[in-house]
Amino acid sequence: MNSTTGITSFVGHLLGIVNVIGFHADNVADLRAAFEDAFEDYRETCTALGKSPEKPSSGKLMLRIPPDVHGAALVAAKAAGTSLNQWAAKVLASAAHT
Structure with a gap:
């Protein structure tokens, strides 16, 4: 809280966008x-x-x-019948929920 004005300021930042978007409020809602x-x-x-x-x-x-993670990923990709790149893209997409 700002002791001079008695106002609490909330600041937010959006990940993954190019520009800054400004917004503010005095409470969470x-x-x-x-x-x-x-x-x-x-x-x-x-x-x-x-x-x-x-x-x-x-x-x-x-x-x-x-190196052990790299090796395990190579084996997993081979077992899936894909390249390491294709396997990694699928795993990353799943982890990122896209």
């Missing part, structure tokens, strides 16, 4: 509504500008993992 309004405005603006609201990704991913 209002913060949720302010977030939803701000994000909807952001999506509408992106649509009007013809751009994606999500941060672009290259599709390239370099991982450093322990």
Whole structure:
């Protein structure tokens, strides 16, 4: 709480988007509504500008993992009848809930 004004400020950050979206409120319930309004405005603006609201990704991913994990992943991919890349993409998609 700000001791000068007696107002508590909540600040939020959205992962995976290019821009900063500002929203604020004095309590959690209002913060949720302010977030939803701000994000909807952001999506509408992106649509009007013809751009994606999500941060672009290259599709390239370099991982450093322990050799035993690498070996186990190679065996799992082979058992699934896929390449390590295809297997890893499926596992990552599942873990990311996409």
